[in-house]
Amino acid sequence: MDLSRFSLEGKNALVTGGSRGIGRAIALAFADAGANVAISGRKLPDLEPVAEELKKKGVQSLAVASHVAKLEESKALVEKVKGEWGRIDVLVNNAGTNPYYGPMLEAEEWAWDVTMNVNLKGPFLLSRLVARLMKEQGGGSIINTASIAGIVASELGIYSVTKAGLIMLTRVLAKEWGQYKIRVNAIAPGVIKTRLSEALWKEPAKEKLAAKSKALGYIGVPEDVAGTALFLASDASSYITGEVILVDGGEFVGPALDYGK
Ligand SMILES: NC(=O)c1ccc[n+]([C@@H]2O[C@H](COP(=O)([O-])OP(=O)(O)OC[C@H]3O[C@@H](n4cnc5c(N)ncnc54)[C@H](OP(=O)(O)O)[C@@H]3O)[C@@H](O)[C@H]2O)c1
Numbered sequence: 001m002d003l004s005r006f007s008l009e010g011k012n013a014l015v016t017g018g019s020r021g022i023g024r025a026i027a028l029a030f031a032d033a034g035a036n037v038a039i040s041g042r043k044l045p046d047l048e049p050v051a052e053e054l055k056k057k058g059v060q061s062l063a064v065a066s067h068v069a070k071l072e073e074s075k076a077l078v079e080k081v082k083g084e085w086g087r088i089d090v091l092v093n094n095a096g097t098n099p100y101y102g103p104m105l106e107a108e109e110w111a112w113d114v115t116m117n118v119n120l121k122g123p124f125l126l127s128r129l130v131a132r133l134m135k136e137q138g139g140g141s142i143i144n145t146a147s148i149a150g151i152v153a154s155e156l157g158i159y160s161v162t163k164a165g166l167i168m169l170t171r172v173l174a175k176e177w178g179q180y181k182i183r184v185n186a187i188a189p190g191v192i193k194t195r196l197s198e199a200l201w202k203e204p205a206k207e208k209l210a211a212k213s214k215a216l217g218y219i220g221v222p223e224d225v226a227g228t229a230l231f232l233a234s235d236a237s238s239y240i241t242g243e244v245i246l247v248d249g250g251e252f253v254g255p256a257l258d259y260g261k
Contacts, residue, residue, distance in 0.1 A: 005236040009034035012085045013233065014077075016068050016126065017095030019046035021194035022145060025222035026092055026229040031057040033230055038062035038081045041095065060085070068095045068122030078129045087137050090233040091130045093123035093166075094145040098159040101199055112158050119162035124169060131173070131182055139181030143232045144170050145225075146186040148248045163188075167244055174242030183241040185232045190248025192220045215250025224249075 013030045017023035018039025027037045031054045038061065039054075041047050047063035054061035062084060066077040081088055097118040100111035127142055134140030149156045150163025167186055174184040191200050191210050201207040201219050211218050225247050231237050232245070246252055 005238075006231070006234050007034055008090070008230070008234055011035045011089040011233075012038070012081070012087055013090035013092065014038045014040070014081055014088050014130065015092040015094055016040045016066075016122075017145075019043065019050055021196060022189065022192060022222045022225050023092070023094040024050050025226040026094065027054060028057070029223075029226035029230045030090070030233065031059045031061070033234070034059065035090065035233075036060040036062075036085060038064060038077075038084075040064045040066040040068070040077055042067050068093075068126060069117035071125050074122070074126045074129055078126070078133065082133060088130050088133055088140065089137075090141045090143070091127065091134075092143045092145065092229060092233075093126060094143075095122065096145060096196065098156065098196060100158065101155075102157070104157045107158055115158045115162050116165075119159070120165045120169065123166060127169075127173060127184070131177055131180070134182045135177075135180040140183075141233050141237075142173070142182060142184045143229055144184070144186040146170070146188045146244060148188050148190045148246060148251055151188055151244070151246070152252065170244065171242045178241055183232075183237070185237070185240060185242070186244045187225060187228050187232070188244050188246045188248065189225050190214065190220065190246070190251035192222060192225060194222060213251060213255055214248065215253050215256050217256055218249060220247070220249050 013035045015027045018027045019041040030037050036059050044065040051061040051063035064077050066073040146166045147163040149160040150167045154160050170186040
């Protein structure tokens with residue numbers, strides 16, 4: 001096999017939520033594979049050190065402050081990247097939020113609005129802006145960071161609903177945009193150690209419980225997700241679209257079997 005198909009040499013990528021966690025790990029992996037990488041998030045001071053790390057890998061990088069649910073800011077983000085590099089080959093809709101942990105019965109309307117806007121409306125708006133450019137260019141790859149919570153009903157309530165929506169958005173856009181050679185896929189991570197998921201693993205007892213629920217027996221780290229994103233971004237996955245890849249350490253298949261040995 002021609003292993004250069006796994007390379008991102010000569011490509012330009014945009015990763016939302018690139019300042020930390022899974023987005024940062026994906027951005028660094030893309031740079032290792034040769035791509036120029038633009039990262040966005042709401043706070044420029046958090047993005048700038050990551051942009052420096054990216055540059056040290058010998059590629060170009062951009063740090064752009066942009067709220068993913070605000071259309072005008074997403075327009076400015078796409079214009080900035082297009083203005084600097086002319087094209088966007090890979091978009092990773094990775095920024096996400098979960099401001100409310102608790103029962104649906106108690107959830108307030110603001111929590112629904114914020115979570116829907118950031119996790120679902122944001123990727124919809126940004127994907128359309130970038131897809132218009134990708135269509136002109138002759139194609140591209142869009143990757144959505146969904147969640148196992150979008151597949152299996154979980155205690156994460158509204159967040160789960162947004163991620164299920166993101167999975168269907170992935171399929172709908174893949175179906176519509178395949179004709180423009182734009183592939184759209186999703187990654188569905190299980191619990192990964194980041195700030196967003198602290199409530200699920202910060203207490204040792206909770207970490208033990210979460211680890212035990214997976215066939216591999218441990219909680220993942222952001223780098224565990226990056227390889228799948230790299231594969232979906234690269235030409236090595238050229239015949240895959242509308243797919244959802246679980247990256248969950250075997251959370252979906254469940255705990256390791258114990259025969260009492
Ligand atoms: N960690 C897990 O267990 C897990 C599991 C499944 C799926 N995921 C998904 O993975 C993605 C990344 O999460 P993570 O765990 O890496 O979380 P994280 O470490 O908290 O990082 C979240 C990133 O998103 C950015 N962000 C948040 N709200 C934003 C907004 N309104 N506009 C633009 N950027 C925004 C943050 O930067 P600012 O705060 O500066 O904006 C940050 O860069 C999310 O979509 C999450 O739902 C995570």
